[in-house]
Amino acid sequence: QSALTQVASMSGSPGQSITISCTGASNDIGSYNLVSWYQQHPGKVPKLLIYEVNKRPSGVSDRFSGSKSGNTASLTISGLQAEDEADYYCCSYAPVSTLIFGAGTKVTVL
Amino acid sequence: EVLLVESGGGSIQPGGSLRLSCVVSGVTIDEYAMHWVRQAPGKGLEWVSGISFNSVTIGYADSVKGRFTISRDNAESSLYLQMDSLRPEDTALYYCAKDARLLQIGGGFDSWGQGTLVTVSS
Numbered sequence: 001q002s003a004l005t006q007v008a009s010m011s012g013s014p015g016q017s018i019t020i021s022c023t024g025a026s027n028d029i030g031s032y033n034l035v036s037w038y039q040q041h042p043g044k045v046p047k048l049l050i051y052e053v054n055k056r057p058s059g060v061s062d063r064f065s066g067s068k069s070g071n072t073a074s075l076t077i078s079g080l081q082a083e084d085e086a087d088y089y090c091c092s093y094a095p096v097s098t099l100i101f102g103a104g105t106k107v108t109v110l
Numbered sequence: 111e112v113l114l115v116e117s118g119g120g121s122i123q124p125g126g127s128l129r130l131s132c133v134v135s136g137v138t139i140d141e142y143a144m145h146w147v148r149q150a151p152g153k154g155l156e157w158v159s160g161i162s163f164n165s166v167t168i169g170y171a172d173s174v175k176g177r178f179t180i181s182r183d184n185a186e187s188s189l190y191l192q193m194d195s196l197r198p199e200d201t202a203l204y205y206c207a208k209d210a211r212l213l214q215i216g217g218g219f220d221s222w223g224q225g226t227l228v229t230v231s232s
Contacts, residue, residue, distance in 0.1 A: 003154075098171065101154060
């Protein structure tokens with residue numbers, strides 16, 4: 001069970017779009033459409049942003065979108081806002097009945 | 111509103127045991143898988159264990175396999191984690207989380223508790 005690979009940090013200016021990548025393997029991200037993404041502000045509980053690759057829970061801004069290609073999943077934040085400054089984690093289902101997180105990406109809004 | 115409340119954390123010496131509990135309200139958990147996710151101080155999220163709605167399917171992270179046991183009591187809307195042979199590296203905030211997917215494991219975690227802190231140190 002190796003952690004999914006995420007870049008440690010990214011930054012963008014308000015209004016810009018950024019895309020966070022999450023690379024796994026053929027037997028996790030590559031095999032299942034069960035990728036989810038979470039936002040975590042310092043000292044706060046993680047919040048589900050995307051589930052099953054590209055579905056948004058009720059109440060989550062449509063500025064957040066998810067996609068997948070091969071063994072890599074992506075989270076795009078459009079129209080970056082100051083409140084988007086947080087840590088972002090991807091997670092994938094993996095054999096057998098396990099889940100695995102990425103190491104997290106710290107997003108800074110310049 | 112879905113509410114998850116964990117309890118049972120504390121300070122324990124290496125080799126000791128703790129049992130975490132999570133009580134869920136606002137949703138009927140007998141249709142959802144449930145999970146434990148932990149976060150060491152200043153570190154990222156780590157999935158620890160998950161259990162299907164009917165307790166038939168159970169999974170563990172390699173880091174806890176053979177030491178931790180997950181269970182649930184749907185009648186009590188409760189989730190448990192028995193942690194044995196604790197190590198310093200198990201020190202973390204332990205979150206209880208509800209699966210977003212009906213009946214099956216893997217849909218993501220759509221509701222989280224506030225966490226209970228476990229500290230393993232001599």
